[in-house]
Amino acid sequence: MIKYKLTCKNCDKSFDSWFASSKEFDKLKKLNLISCGICNSQKVKKSLMSPMVINNSIKERKRNTDEEKLKKFKKKMKKYQQFIKNNFEYVGKNFAYKARSIHYDSEKKSKGIYGKATLDEVKSLNEEGIETQTIPWIEDKEN
Numbered sequence: 001m002i003k004y005k006l007t008c009k010n011c012d013k014s015f016d017s018w019f020a021s022s023k024e025f026d027k028l029k030k031l032n033l034i035s036c037g038i039c040n041s042q043k044v045k046k047s048l049m050s051p052m053v054i055n056n057s058i059k060e061r062k063r064n065t066d067e068e069k070l071k072k073f074k075k076k077m078k079k080y081q082q083f084i085k086n087n088f089e090y091v092g093k094n095f096a097y098k099a100r101s102i103h104y105d106s107e108k109k110s111k112g113i114y115g116k117a118t119l120d121e122v123k124s125l126n127e128e129g130i131e132t133q134t135i136p137w138i139e140d141k142e143n
């Protein structure tokens with residue numbers, strides 16, 4: 001497939017059109033099957049245009065940029081996780097139970113907690129007015 005920028009000699013408008021090949025364009029032009037989409041004139045010619053070439057180095061740069069973004073994200077998430085580990089109590093799979101006990105016991109003073117909960121447990125806690133946050137957790141192991 002090839003894309004040409006075409007110009008109508010009649011109305012001076014430009015438009016793009018796709019063809020199977022340059023030979024196909026020439027064949028259709030010779031048979032008067034190419035016309036302007038604006039004025040319907042058959043006085044259409046190819047305009048000068050630059051080819052679009054995708055360079056492997058461009059793809060490689062994009063991949064490297066994406067990898068760098070992922071590394072930065074992981075680094076920030078690990079820093080955030082370390083803050084949580086240092087300032088909150090880990091309660092494991094008992095998160096929903098502990099969150100309720102802290103919420104409903106007004107005399108109980110506790111530092112924040114973190115742990116594991118199912119989506120249903122989190123939804124139930126939120127419906128009860130117990131504020132929770134879900135964050136992605138990156139394990140220390142690399143794949």
